Amino acid sequence: MHYQAPLADIQFILNDVLHAPAQLLALPSFAEVDADLVQQVLDEAGKFVTNQVAPLQEVGDSVGCTFDAGTVTTPPGFKEAYQAFWQAGWPALACAPQDGGQGLPAVLEAVLFEMLSGANHGWTMAPGLLHGAYECIKHHGSEALKAEYLEKVATGEWLATMCLTEPHAGSDLGLVRTKAQPQADGSYRVSGTKIFISGGEHDLTDNIVHLVLARLPDAPAGPKGLSLFLAPKLLPEGGRSAGPSQARPAPPGGSEGHAVPSVGAIRNAVHCERIEEKMGLHGSPTCVMRFDEATAWMIGEPHRGLGAMFVMMNAARLHVGLQGIGLLEAAWQKADAYSKERRQMRAPKAKMGSAPDLISEHPAMRRILSTQRAWIDGGRVLAYRTRPSNSTC
Secondary structure, eight states: OOOOOOHHHHHIIIIIISOHHHHHHTSGGGTTOOHHHHHHHHHHHHHHIIIIIGGGHHHHHHTOOEEETTEEEOOTTHHHHHHHHHHTTSTTTTSOGGGTOOOOOHHHHHHHHHHHHHHOHHHHTTGGGHHHHHHHHHHHSOHHHIIIIIHHHHHTSSEEEEEOOBTTTBTOGGGOOOEEEEOTTSOEEEEEEEEEEETSSOSSSSOEEEEEEEEOTTOOSSGGGEEEEEEESEEETTOOOOOTTSOOOOOSSTTTTOOOOOEEEEEOSEEEEEEOOSTTOTTSOEEEEEEEEEEEEEESSTTOHHHHHHHHHHHHHHHHHHHHHHHHHHHHHHHHHHHTTOBOSOOTTOOTTSOOOBGGGSHHHHHHHHHHHHHHHHHHHHHHHTSOSSOOO
16 A cells, blocks of 8 residues: 545644634735635645655655766656646745745645655655755845745755765764855855765756855854855856866856846756665665865855754754654554454454454554554644744745
């Protein structure tokens, strides 16, 4: 069996426990988001997850992503499912309408990504960073960067990465060595290697927006010396691949108010060296990424990149909690289904000499399954309640 969207259980938590529709209607931003609209969105999300994403779990695990000379190919069906996902507007669910979003409550996005994680965690790793990248660019990017990249990230037309970890540093960001060299035109050349980068290279979208922590030449040691940069896989039209003797593209807009060029087919000097194992997620393209003087533009202020990146990291942390709930739900569904197939001994009050009973009829097994259900529902209450009452997008 594959994952089935648990809409009845989710709607019980939203409607009967949290009274979400009434609370949302009380907010000016969601005056038109009534219970019927909430249910319609959840019903359609459940159909998409159950029918298009969940069936790909098996091929994602058995085939996985493949690597060939810097090119990463996702498992069969992954690309088509992702194209359907972003074209249907699901990544833009809670993003601001002026950025190409639908302006719906963030709790609906939370439910969507819980179901996606339960259905196919490997596939969901690709769009799983979009919400955080959107927030980071929206709150810390220049007007020019937002004009070039924000809507593409909000809608999911372009996927994004969070490039933090390095081979020698692990999670100690104070040891990051990746360098960023300023250029006369306002851009930067970023050089360094990042590891365990989810969605670092793939065939799901034409462009990938890399958000990279690096150090300027005058940066102080430690985490306070980090700056944040946006380095796209494909450069804006007219750009050149990064290299010490090659011309650099003009920054996309910049404070000087230059017109923003459209993205072209020129590859930036961002290279995938290999894909690697990460928590057994064979369907997730987890990559080692090398930046060879890649063209980039700063997000936020010099030496304050970690603060800007924490906007993305904190958004990701909320979704990691939802991943846990989704995976627990998926595990319960499999356990419950198995308990209704497996026979073992006689349950209480069964007639002696009768055939073995289903283990779902044994009190000990019912207690185990009910306890797991309680953890799932309790987790949902906490996760849904702690989502922003108004869209942070």
